[in-house]
Amino acid sequence: MIRARGVRFAHRGRPPVLHGVDLTAAPGRVLGLIGPNGGGKTTLLRTLHGSLRPSAGTVHVDGDDVATLSPRELARRVAVVAQDGEGVLPMPVADVVLMGRTPHRGAFSRTTAAEEATAAAALERVGALHLADRLIGDLSGGERQRVLIARALTQEAPNLLLDEPTNHLDVRYQHEVLGLLRGLGRTVVVVLHDLNLAAAHCDELVLLDAGRVVAAGEPGEVLTPATVGAVYGVRARRVEDEDGFQLVLRPASAGGAGPLPGTLGAPGALGLSGAHGQHR
Numbered sequence: 001m002i003r004a005r006g007v008r009f010a011h012r013g014r015p016p017v018l019h020g021v022d023l024t025a026a027p028g029r030v031l032g033l034i035g036p037n038g039g040g041k042t043t044l045l046r047t048l049h050g051s052l053r054p055s056a057g058t059v060h061v062d063g064d065d066v067a068t069l070s071p072r073e074l075a076r077r078v079a080v081v082a083q084d085g086e087g088v089l090p091m092p093v094a095d096v097v098l099m100g101r102t103p104h105r106g107a108f109s110r111t112t113a114a115e116e117a118t119a120a121a122a123l124e125r126v127g128a129l130h131l132a133d134r135l136i137g138d139l140s141g142g143e144r145q146r147v148l149i150a151r152a153l154t155q156e157a158p159n160l161l162l163d164e165p166t167n168h169l170d171v172r173y174q175h176e177v178l179g180l181l182r183g184l185g186r187t188v189v190v191v192l193h194d195l196n197l198a199a200a201h202c203d204e205l206v207l208l209d210a211g212r213v214v215a216a217g218e219p220g221e222v223l224t225p226a227t228v229g230a231v232y233g234v235r236a237r238r239v240e241d242e243d244g245f246q247l248v249l250r251p252a253s254a255g256g257a258g259p260l261p262g263t264l265g266a267p268g269a270l271g272l273s274g275a276h277g278q279h280r
Helices: 041-048 071-077 093-104 113-125 141-155 171-182 195-201 225-232
Strands: 002-009 018-025 030-034 056-061 078-081 159-163 187-191 204-209 212-217 234-241 244-251
Touching: 002 041, 018 041, 018 056, 018 187, 018 204, 018 212, 030 041, 030 171, 030 195, 041 056, 041 159, 041 187, 071 078, 071 093, 078 141, 093 113, 093 141, 113 141, 141 159, 141 171, 171 187, 171 195, 195 244, 204 225, 212 225, 225 234, 225 244
Parallel strands: 030 187, 030 204, 078 159, 159 187
Antiparallel strands: 002 018, 002 056, 204 212, 234 244
């Protein structure tokens, strides 16, 4: 479990990026961080895994303050997939994925057969086992992304944090990777830009704008036409289908942002049904 309370962050001499953010990411649940560019999503994620220390407030992982945990202990508890990380290392993919076992090994211990099996299973889960002998620097962006997710799975930490993991992935792997996260049984916090992906694959959402929480809750509660229109400056409509709901977005009209004509009711009118409920 990851819990943030009153988290504020500001770079020295600059205005705050985060303003008193609260969130709770529960075990076995996927929490999505969404919001416009510059809203504070990545900064918040970095405070959750300890690479940034909040100016105020606290972050607890499995009951302990992140600030009190050693880097090794924190790595045993939290696995991180950053944006476009380590894409040019001259290392075979298999070795990159095995790096996920580092927090669990002694300084000079050798890789075990069990660890190699864990890494191979992780690569297979993300559809990248055939890349094991390739150099990671020779892979496409989407291939690298799947490898880095496999490394995080190999780490076997109970908490998994990902910053835009669907970057560079085609639509099939976007859904497959996010569907995989839902089945891990771990605490997952993921930054996403695509609101329909967030609706389909997250249990809860936190919508950030200018470093503040605008809305939080299940996707059906957060992704209302009125809220989306106001935060993103677009016209929004929710459409139901057999899988739940989809957001249809258009540029704001001359009259300003807001729901498109034909929006399906007032905020929350679709309740908590929709893509969210269909992908449990």
